[in-house]
Amino acid sequence: MIRAALLLAAAGVASALYSDATYTNANPTTIAADPYVRWDVQTGAYWAYSTEGAEDGWLFGIYTSPDMATWSKVPGGAIKNETDSLVWAQDWFWAPECYYNEETGWYFLFYAGRYKEPKLVAEYFKYPDFEEASKIGVAVSRHPDGPFVNIEANPIDYYPFDPNYRDVNLIMDPPYLVPPATEEAGATAPNGTYIPSIDANVFFDDSGSIWLFFSRNAYRNWVWDDVFGEYVEESNIYAVQLDEAWWHDPDATTMPAVHQNFRDVYQGMPEDWVSSVNDSYPGPTRKDGWVAIVSSKLQPQVWENAHVHDYAASNGTLKNRRWSEGSTTIKRYDSSGNPVYFLTYSANNYESPDYGVGYAYASSVDGPYFKSDSNPILSQNPSREVYSTGHGSIIGAMGSDTELFYPHHARPSVNATRYLYNARLFVEPDSLYMGFGAEAGDLRWPHGVAPLTVAAAVASGNGSAGTTWTVSVESASGAAFNLSHPSNRLLAWVEGNNATAVEVEVVGGNVTVGGKPGGEVKVVYQRARANETEPWRNVSQAESIWSDWDVVATTLTT
Structure with missing residues (x-):
C-alpha cells in the first residue's frame, strides 16, 4: 500500500486507498x-x-x-x-x-x-x-x-x-x-x-x-x-x-x-x-x-x-x-x-x-x-x-x-x-x-483506483416538469467509469414525504426525476457481483481500514 500511496501522491490525488469494490x-x-x-x-x-x-x-x-x-x-x-x-x-x-x-x-x-x-x-x-x-x-x-x-x-x-x-x-x-x-x-x-x-x-x-x-x-x-x-x-x-x-x-x-x-x-x-x-x-x-x-x-x-x-x-x-x-x-x-x-x-x-x-x-x-x-x-x-x-x-x-x-x-x-x-x-x-x-467470483480490483469521486450537473429541466442530471464517477486519477457498462450502475431514489409520487429513471449516467421532488435525490454507485443472492452492491471506500467507510454517493439538488 505504501507504493500505491506514493504513486497516487505523485499523481496529485488524495490518500484514501481502500475500497471494497470488486469485478467479475x-x-x-x-x-x-x-x-x-x-x-x-x-x-x-x-x-x-x-x-x-x-x-x-x-x-x-x-x-x-x-x-x-x-x-x-x-x-x-x-x-x-x-x-x-x-x-x-x-x-x-x-x-x-x-x-x-x-x-x-x-x-x-x-x-x-x-x-x-x-x-x-x-x-x-x-x-x-x-x-x-x-x-x-x-x-x-x-x-x-x-x-x-x-x-x-x-x-x-x-x-x-x-x-x-x-x-x-x-x-x-x-x-x-x-x-x-x-x-x-x-x-x-x-x-x-x-x-x-x-x-x-x-x-x-x-x-x-x-x-x-x-x-x-x-x-x-x-x-x-x-x-x-x-x-x-x-x-x-x-x-x-x-x-x-x-x-x-x-x-x-x-x-x-x-x-x-x-x-x-x-x-x-x-x-x-x-x-x-x-x-x-x-x-x-x-x-x-x-x-x-x-x-x-x-x-x-x-x-x-x-x-x-x-x-x-x-x-x-x-x-x-x-x-x-x-x-x-x-x-x-x-x-x-x-x-x-x-x-x-x-x-x-x-x-x-x-x-x-x-x-x-x-x-x-x-x-x-x-x-x-x-x-x-x-x-x-x-x-x-x-x-x-x-x-x-x-x-x-x-x-x-x-x-x-x-x-x-x-x-x-x-x-x-x-x-x-x-x-x-x-x-x-x-x-x-x-x-x-x-x-x-467477486475479485478485488487493482490498487490505485480509489478514492472515487462523484459529480453531477443539471443536463435539462430543473422545474416542476422534471429534471435530468448527468452523473459521473471517476477514479483517483481522474478516469471516468463507463456507467453504461453492465458491471456498473447508479441507483437513485427520492427521500422525503413526497418520494412515492415522484418517478426516478436512471439510464447510464443520466438520472431523471419526474416532477418536483419533495426531498433529496440520493444517487449511489454500485458494482455487479457474481453472488446471486446480492447481484449488486454499494461501493464503499475509506482512508484506512480502521476509519469509517463511506458509500460512493452524491445528493442531487434542484
Whole structure:
C-alpha cells in the first residue's frame, strides 16, 4: 500500500486507498483479440489495443478503463486505413502493442501485417508466391487513442533468415497441406528461407538494451517430429536485439532496425543461395539473425500437441500444426539479486478449446529459456463457460512492478468471438513460479483506483416538469467509469414525504426525476457481483481500514 500511496501522491490525488469494490471475470462485453493492456500516466487510465474491435475503415480496436475491468470503446480505431497513414500491409493486421516514451512523448504501436502483392512478397521473402508473407510494422502518435501513422510505408528494417531450414514447401504441391512423408525426403529440399513474423512484443531491459520478441509464423515452417514420425508445421518464438535510435528520436521519424550484432549474420549461407527467382522479382539480400526462445525442438511438452494430427482428423482439410506465439516478457530479481526473465506464451490453435498459456524462464534475456513443468498455467474452464484462453499481456496496477495482471482473450462459448478477460498474476523469482489467482467470483480490483469521486450537473429541466442530471464517477486519477457498462450502475431514489409520487429513471449516467421532488435525490454507485443472492452492491471506500467507510454517493439538488 505504501507504493500505491506514493504513486497516487505523485499523481496529485488524495490518500484514501481502500475500497471494497470488486469485478467479475465473466459475462464479457468487450470484443478484443490478442489484447495488449498498458497503464497510461498521462490520462490516468488503462488502455487496451486489440486485433479486433475497430470500426469500418480503421485498424485495431482501442478501449480504455479506470479499473482494468470495465472498458469503454474508443471510436474508430488505432490506424485509419488510408494512404495518409502510410499503411504498407495488405491484410492480416494482428496483435498490436503500444509503448510510450516519457522522454519524447511519442506512443509506438507495433503490429503484424501481411503482404499479398507478389512483387512486395518477393522483396522480403524471395519467392513471389511465398505462403503467408507477414512482417512487423510500427506506427506512432502523440496520444494513446491515436490516430497512429506508420513511420514509413514499409515494415521494420529486419530480414530474419534461417540458413539451415530445408524449405520443404518448394517440393510440395499447393495447397501445401501434405509435407514429405519421411525426413529423408524432406532433406532433399533446398536450404534456406526467410522467416515470416507475427506477434511482436518489445522488451526494454533495465540494462538499456531493447529486444523484439516475435513468433515465427507457422506457415511454411515444417519441422520433423521424431516422436510422431511426421512433419508438423510450427510457429516458434524468437528474439532479436533492436537498435535504440528509433526510441530516442525526438521526432519519431526513425524506423526500428535490427541491432548491428544481428545484422547480416548469415551472409554467405547457404553457399549455393541465389537471392532472387528472376529479374522480375529481385529478392532481399540481407540475412539477419535471431535467437530461438521457445519451440518444441528446444523443449517438447505434451500439452502443445493438440493439433499435430489435424490432417487426418479433418479429412485432409487442415494441416498438422503446433503453435507457440503471443509472448510477453518481464524481468524480476531473486532474493540474491540475480535476474530472472519470465516469458508467457500461448500454444495450440486460438480457435481450439485446447488453447492455453504456458511460461518459460531464463537468467539472460536471450536465453536459454526453460519451459515450466506446470504448463499450461491458464486454460479453458467449461464450468465457468470460458474457452480458448490465451494471448495476453502482463501489466502492473498503475504501471507498477507489483500486483500484476494478465489481460487476455477468451470465449464465453466454443463458437463465440474473443472477448477481453483479466486474471491476477503472481510471480515468485526464487521458485521460478508464475501462476494465477482466483478467476471466478467477486475479485478485488487493482490498487490505485480509489478514492472515487462523484459529480453531477443539471443536463435539462430543473422545474416542476422534471429534471435530468448527468452523473459521473471517476477514479483517483481522474478516469471516468463507463456507467453504461453492465458491471456498473447508479441507483437513485427520492427521500422525503413526497418520494412515492415522484418517478426516478436512471439510464447510464443520466438520472431523471419526474416532477418536483419533495426531498433529496440520493444517487449511489454500485458494482455487479457474481453472488446471486446480492447481484449488486454499494461501493464503499475509506482512508484506512480502521476509519469509517463511506458509500460512493452524491445528493442531487434542484
